[in-house]
Amino acid sequence: MEPLTLRTERLLLRPFEERDVQAVATACDDPEIQRFLPVPEPYTLADAGEFVLRTSPAGWREDTMYNFGVFTHSGELVGSMGLVRLAHLRTAMRQAELGFWTAPGQRRRGYTAEAGRAVAGWAFTSLGVERLEWVAQVENEGSHAVALRLGFVEEGIQRARIVHRGTRRDARIAALLPSDWGHPQETPYLPSGRA
Numbered sequence: 001m002e003p004l005t006l007r008t009e010r011l012l013l014r015p016f017e018e019r020d021v022q023a024v025a026t027a028c029d030d031p032e033i034q035r036f037l038p039v040p041e042p043y044t045l046a047d048a049g050e051f052v053l054r055t056s057p058a059g060w061r062e063d064t065m066y067n068f069g070v071f072t073h074s075g076e077l078v079g080s081m082g083l084v085r086l087a088h089l090r091t092a093m094r095q096a097e098l099g100f101w102t103a104p105g106q107r108r109r110g111y112t113a114e115a116g117r118a119v120a121g122w123a124f125t126s127l128g129v130e131r132l133e134w135v136a137q138v139e140n141e142g143s144h145a146v147a148l149r150l151g152f153v154e155e156g157i158q159r160a161r162i163v164h165r166g167t168r169r170d171a172r173i174a175a176l177l178p179s180d181w182g183h184p185q186e187t188p189y190l191p192s193g194r195a
Contacts, residue, residue: 003060006068006118013068013081013115015060016052020069023077024048027103036140037101038164059084070115078106081115083123085133094130094187096123098176100146107142113149120150124178130185132176137162137169144172152176 003015016024025048027033034041059065059082067082079102086096098120102112123129134152136143152174161171178185 001060001063001066003057003066006122008114008118010072011078011111011115011118012071012073013118014071016056016067016069016080018053020077021045021048021052023103024052024069024080027077027079028101030104032104032142033101036137036143036164041165068115068119070111072111076106077103078111078115079103081112081119083119083127083129083132094128095133096127096129096131097133097135098123098147098150100143102142112146116146116150120176121181124181124183124185128186130178130187130189134174134176135161135171137164138172147172147174150176151180153180 005015006013022045025043025045028039028043028048028051033039034043040047056065056067059067064086065082065084066086067080067084070078070081072078079100081098081100083096084099098116100112100116120132123132134143134147135158136147138157153176154172154174156173158171158173160168161173162169177189179189
């Protein structure tokens with residue numbers, strides 16, 4: 001897919017560019033990001049260059065990950081927001097997972113939920129996603145709070161779902177459906193107990 005840009009009231013969501021490498025390196029060297037996400041520790045300028053210049057563009061090109069850099073209108077890095085696990089997007093499965101991180105100093109301002117609303121809306125209306133998942137370590141309360149603000153419905157805890165730093169960890173899983181936001185979906189949905 002050709003990369004694109006989304007705009008919200010306070011944010012610009014665009015593909016990462018070379019000029020973002022230093023800001024990404026600084027943000028991802030944060031202990032809270034490293035505590036929950038599979039990023040190198042320490043996170044170097046070379047790691048940021050790999051993510052910004054190779055991994056993210058390849059995701060768009062190969063339809064494996066649609067990752068946006070999230071910025072204030074003044075250009076300050078807020079974080080990253082994207083759709084991952086897109087392997088079934090072109091089949092009847094039509095599922096994706098919402099993944100994100102927020103830079104230190106940008107948390108608790110509502111930016112991540114605002115960016116998440118933009119990406120989820122785009123996924124439902126432009127990509128035909130019929131099930132959007134969120135998965136995070138049980139202890140990741142910040143990510144959990146964002147998922148709840150977006151309207152994700154918790155489906156439970158999956159034991160040993162995530163391997164992080166060589167250890168299996170339990171994860172919460174939740175889902176958001178187009179109908180949760182009043183959007184139609186191509187495949188009819190029959191909730192349990194209504195057969």
